[in-house]
Amino acid sequence: MSRMSWNSGIHRWKWVALFLLPGLIGLSLFVLYPIASSFWLAFQDWNLLRPPEFVGLGNFQELAQDDAFWQALSYTLSFIVLYVPVVFIAGLGLALFLNQKFPGMLIVRASTFLPVVASWVVVSLIWKWIFNPAYGLVNFALNLIGIQGPAWLFEPQTAVYAMVITSVWKDVGYIALLYLGGLQNISESYYEAARIDGANRWRCLRHITLPLLTPTMFFVAITLLINYFQMFEQVWLMPMRDSAADRQVEVIVTEVVKNAFSYSRMGYASAMSWVLFALIFAITFVQLRLQKRWVFYKSD
C-alpha cells in the first residue's frame, strides 16, 4: 500500500471514528459498563448502603440452594413449554392466512399487529377484566355451556394459562409478520413448477413452503426462546394483587428485580442475571448446532 493511500485511509477512519463516537460513548456508558459492572457485582455482597464486599462464588452457591430461584426457573420453563409451541404454530397459521390476497387484507393485517404495539400495561388491564371470575367474558362464556370457570388470575396454575393465552394474543401478530416476510420471499416459480407437476396445495405447503421457511422458523424459535427466558411484564402486572398467584408465580427476571430493588441484594441479583445469560447462551448454542439438521437455506 502506498504511503498516500495509507494516509487517506487513516484520514477516512478518523471521520468514521468521529461519527461513531457519540454512539460508542452511549453504548459504552449504558450497555458495556453496566454489563461489566454486573459481572463484577456477581461476586460481591452489596446492599447499596455499605461498600461492596467480595464473596467469591458465594452468590452462585446460594443460588444453587435457593428454592425461590428454582421455582422461578420452573415457572419460566412452564411458560416456555406452554407458550412457544402455540405461538410458533399459530403465528405460522396466521401468516399463511395473511398471505392470501382478498379485498380488505391490509386492514386485517394491520389489526393483527395492533396487540403487538399495545403496551403491556394496557393489555394486562384488558385481560384482567376478561379473566375476572365474577364478571369476565371468559367465565361468562364458560357459564353459557354449563362450566363453572376458575378464578383465573388468583390461583397459580390457572394464572399461568391465563398469562400464556394473553401472551399468545399479544405476540402472534409479530410472529406472523416474521413468517409473512419469509413467505413472500419464496419465489412463485417453485409453486408454478410444482403445480405443473400436479402438486396440490398440501404438497406445495409440505414440500415447498415449509422447507423454504425453515430459516425464518429458526429465527423465530431462537428469538422466542431468548425473549421468553426474559419474560417479565405479564408476570409483574397480571396476577390479582395479594392473591396466591401474585405471591407465588415468579419467573427469573421478576426474581432478579425483586432481589435488586426490593431486597437490595445487588450482588445476588447480578449473579442470577449471569446464570440466566448462561442458560440462554447454552440453549441458543445448542439450537445453532442443531440447525444444520432441519434448516434449509436456498444455497444448500
Added chain:
Amino acid sequence: MLRRSVLWIVVLLMLAALPVAAQETTVRYFTFSAAPDHLEDLDTIIAAFEEANPGINVEVETAPFADYFTLLQAGVASGDAPDVFELNYENFVTYAANGALLDLSGMVSAEAPFYPRALEAFQYESQQMALPATFSTVLLFYNADLFDQAGLDYPTPAWTWVDAVEAATAIRALGSDTWGLFSPVQFWEFYKKAGQNGECSFFNAEMTESTINSAACVSTLEAMVSFQTSDIMPTAAELSGVSDSELFLSGKLGMLVTGIWMFGAFQDASFTWDVQIEPMINQHAHHFFANGVAVSASTANAEAAVAWAEFMASSETAANVRVESAWELPALDQPEYFAAYLEQTPPANRAAVFEALESPVTPPVIERQNEMQDAVNALLTRVVDGELTAQEALDQAKAELDALIQ
C-alpha cells in the same frame, strides 16, 4: 469619574453581601409523604422554619413511595444522599444498621413532646437515629346500618374476636352478597394479632431465633384463617378485584379492619359508619405505623439538618399544618394539637385513634425486612388456599426467618 464611583459601589455591595452568602446553608430534604397532595403544606412548614432559622434554606425533593427507597439507596450509594429524609419504621433498621444515619442523641431538644413509644421506635442500639414524625393505626370500621338490620349491638372496647365473629355471622345471614367481616390474612395483620394473643412473637427477645411456629402463633393464624373458612369473609376470588374498602363503601360489608387513612375515603358513604378499637384475643394490640425523619450520616450540614429534622418532627407549626390538612398525625403527646381533628365526623368515635395508641405494636423488623414480609405472606396464602396447615406453614416460616437473620 462617575463610572469609577459606580464601580466602587458595586464592589462594596458585593463585599457587603459576602458574609451573608457565606452563612447561607442549604438542606436537601427528601420525602415520599408530601407529594402530590401536601406540597403546599410542606412549603408552609418550610417558610416557618426558614423564618425562625435565618441562613438555612430547605430544598425539597420528592418521589412516590414505590420508587422512594430505590432512589434513596442510589443516593446513599453514590455519596449524594439528601441531608434529611423520611424513613418508615420498617426500613429504619436497615439504614441504621448500615451506618447511613447520623446519631441524633444529644443533638435534639430533650423537651420535644414525642410519644415515648414513638421515640423509642427510632432508636437503634440505644442511640436516637431518627425522630418520629407521624403515626397511623388500624381500627375496626363498622357499618352501623347493617348492625341495626341484624339487630346487633355496636362493637365495644370489651369485644373479643369471638364477639366479632358472632356479629359477622349474623350480618352474613342478611344476604348472599353481604359479608360479615374483612380482616386480611397477611404479614401486618398477623404480627398485630400475634400481639393481641400476647404469647406469640415472631422472634425471641435476643433476635437470635424465630419463634413464629410456637403454639400461640399457630392458634392465632388458625383463628385468622377461620374468618375465611367460616364464610363470613370473602376470598380474594370472591372479591374478584373489588378492594375491601370498595366493598365496605358499597354497604355490603359489616366490619372492616383497616387504617385511619381511610377516614377521608369513607366520608361520603351512603350509610352510617363508625370505628372502634380492635377486638382482643387475650389483650388489646394495635398497629403503630410510624414515619420518621432521619439525617444522613454523610451530611456536610449536620447542625442545620438536625434543626430542620427536629422542626419537621416536633414543632407546633408542623403539627398544626399536618392536622389541619389531614396529612398524617404528628407523633406528639400534645392533646391540644388534636382538638380540631377530634371534632371532625364521621367517625363519631374518632377518639378511638388515641385509645389504640395505648396498646401499640410495632412490626418485627430485621435488616432483610422485605424478604421476611414476602416469605411470610407467601406462606400465609398457602394456608388460606388449604395447601398447608398453619403448623406446616409456620414451621417453614421459622426456617426461612432463621436463615434471614443469620
